[in-house]
Amino acid sequence: MGRMKRHQLDAEERQRQATCLGDIADSGVDVFCWCNRCGHNAVIETARLMAELGPGFPVPEIGAKMRCSSCGSKDVATRPSWPSLGQVTRHD
Ligand SMILES: [Zn+2]
Numbered sequence: 001m002g003r004m005k006r007h008q009l010d011a012e013e014r015q016r017q018a019t020c021l022g023d024i025a026d027s028g029v030d031v032f033c034w035c036n037r038c039g040h041n042a043v044i045e046t047a048r049l050m051a052e053l054g055p056g057f058p059v060p061e062i063g064a065k066m067r068c069s070s071c072g073s074k075d076v077a078t079r080p081s082w083p084s085l086g087q088v089t090r091h092d
Pocket of ligand 1 (some may be wrong): 005035036037038039040068070071072073
């Protein structure tokens with residue numbers, strides 16, 4: 001019994017950590033991509049990715065499907081483009 005519960009908690013923990021496209025779409029946040037090889041970066045519209053991958057697709061896994069448009073590397077990292085972690089935007 002204890003073991004089953006533990007397993008369930010682990011699954012919930014993972015789910016909480018993986019932000020999905022649908023989550024950031026609700027917040028109006030786009031996806032920030034970063035090439036680990038050359039440092040090229042870009043912001044991609046969440047709506048565009050969601051049309052292709054679906055709202056349940058985890059944002060950190062999008063990088064595995066991307067290729068750098070600058071150097072062609074597939075070593076691309078992705079994360080939600082939260083305003084607090086980069087460009088400072090303000091909505092009054
Ligand atoms: Zn690159």
